[in-house]
Amino acid sequence: MSDPKPAPEKTSPTGGGASAPRAVLFSGARVFDGRSDELTAPTSVLIVDGKIVSVDGTEDAPSEAVTIDADGRTLTPGFIDAHAHVMLQPEVPVMANTDLAYHALYGASMAKLYLSRGYTTIRDTGGSTFSLKKAIDTGMTEGPRIYPSGPIISQTAGHGDFTPMSEPARLLGGHRDNMQRDGHLLVVDGVADMLQAVRYVLGRGASQIKLAVGGGCASDRDPLDITEFTAEEIEAAVKVAGDWNTYVATHVYNPTGIRRAVEAGVRTIEHGNLVDAKTLELMKDRGTWLCPQVIVYVQDPPGLAEVTKAKFAQAREGVDEMFKLTKQTGFDRIGFGSDIISAPDTLARINEEFVHRTKWFSPAEILRQATGNNGRLVALAGPRDPYPGTLGVIEPGALADVLLIDGDPLEDPSVLTDPERNLVVIVKDGQVAKNLLADGR
Structure with missing residues (x-):
């Protein structure tokens, strides 16, 4: 019996076991960008190859992009x-x-x-x-x-x-x-x-x-x-x-x-x-x-x-x-x-x-x-820095770590204390690690 092969090296950090679309498009998200005091009006955020490409819907999404309808939910940096x-x-x-x-x-x-x-x-x-x-x-x-x-x-x-x-x-x-x-x-x-x-x-x-x-x-x-x-x-x-x-x-x-x-x-x-x-x-x-x-x-x-x-x-x-x-x-x-x-x-x-x-x-x-x-x-x-790039913000060029939250943590931070229910989507390095919306919830 041959020895098992080791896990393959990857060129970028991932969550392992997460789905790995090349592109993810959030539509209708109210964005907290990591710097502001307020959420944006509902807008689109496009992620391609592990980075945020646009935050205003002006960039066309690739045809293979996974689209997530945020429906007015809050999108924050990871x-x-x-x-x-x-x-x-x-x-x-x-x-x-x-x-x-x-x-x-x-x-x-x-x-x-x-x-x-x-x-x-x-x-x-x-x-x-x-x-x-x-x-x-x-x-x-x-x-x-x-x-x-x-x-x-x-x-x-x-x-x-x-x-x-x-x-x-x-x-x-x-x-x-x-x-x-x-x-x-x-x-x-x-x-x-x-x-x-x-x-x-x-x-x-x-x-x-x-x-x-x-x-x-x-x-x-x-x-x-x-x-x-x-x-x-x-x-x-x-x-x-x-x-x-x-x-x-x-x-x-x-x-x-x-x-x-x-x-x-x-x-x-x-x-x-x-x-x-x-x-x-x-x-x-x-x-x-x-x-x-x-x-x-x-x-x-x-x-x-x-x-x-x-x-x-x-x-x-x-x-x-x-x-x-x-x-x-x-x-x-x-x-x-x-x-x-x-x-x-x-x-x-x-x-x-x-x-x-x-x-x-x-x-x-x-x-x-x-x-x-x-x-x-x-x-x-x-x-x-083991992860060259910008973390903690949602802006073009930043590394694509984002959370879609059911609720507004700027109004009520307690929504974050129920992550199983209220953290509906978790994206790390452009990969979807969790998506409750895909399950119809």
Whole structure:
């Protein structure tokens, strides 16, 4: 018996298993383009060979085009989660007691879940996603485009150090924990180790680098007020990333750590819940992005230690002040992320993030954060961008990731919380991944 042939390589990322028409024509769609405050009047949008060709009906559709009558429904760009962890969804004890093969199978199922919720792109900010990305891009499995960071790079006793307390320090002959062994985390100390780590991760195919430069909620040893990595260590990471023509993203809550990171040249602050006005002004002046999350703080994950609960409460309280400060300072480089870890049930409800943010932002602002803003954010990868082109907008020449929504999310974002019913068509890379209308519904 001959060996089975491997899945064929494809020249563009697809969802695998989706139908693949060369052209798709939406007629009668009210378009949110990723930048505006309002929907257009009913119009036509033509997609050919994975790109948006026209948004006004002036271009003739090829005779073989699949025509979808939107009938006044809302057409938006595909959503982008700019702070995802697709490989880190099993519960922590399960992650610690299974191997990378299990993590990959679990991650593949989570990638399908992301796509079903309308996320045609994710920026993965920590986890061994390189093989999953390749499997999606070559059509082996379904899922969103992935901008991989690879392992979160942390210092000893930092946010990414989950070495068991019973394990001696590596200085004394201790070993790396399973999360490091499997490529989800990487613990380094000193400039020389940082240089090696960043070069290694970029060489694996990372589109950007992720550092932990402050305490974290889910890690027991580092309170939110502490600052991690010296300025010299962060600058070393930024220098190597710059040499590779990409950037560094940093996990950090407190203003001291945020300032150290911004002054070192990082481009995005992940979380930032405890930021103060002075630090936010510095970010504004330097053109730094803020990528916050709400859903992950709404309620405590189950099984938390008391010290971890206290940190979640601190972060939860900080969200309100952080968003008030963005309004007061006119800070608008705001992304849209989830940071859901070890909580697949929460990931299934990820679109509740759109509703949670209405406390501070208009629905149009929130949709821009999840589309046009995040499209600009992921493009910071420059030449390391695995999907050259424009994402997060509906305009001629943009990559063809779009959603047809039954309802108007600019009036009522809660329509997005029922994706099985209200996300009637999902198109990724010009291919129809879901079409309820074809079933007569």
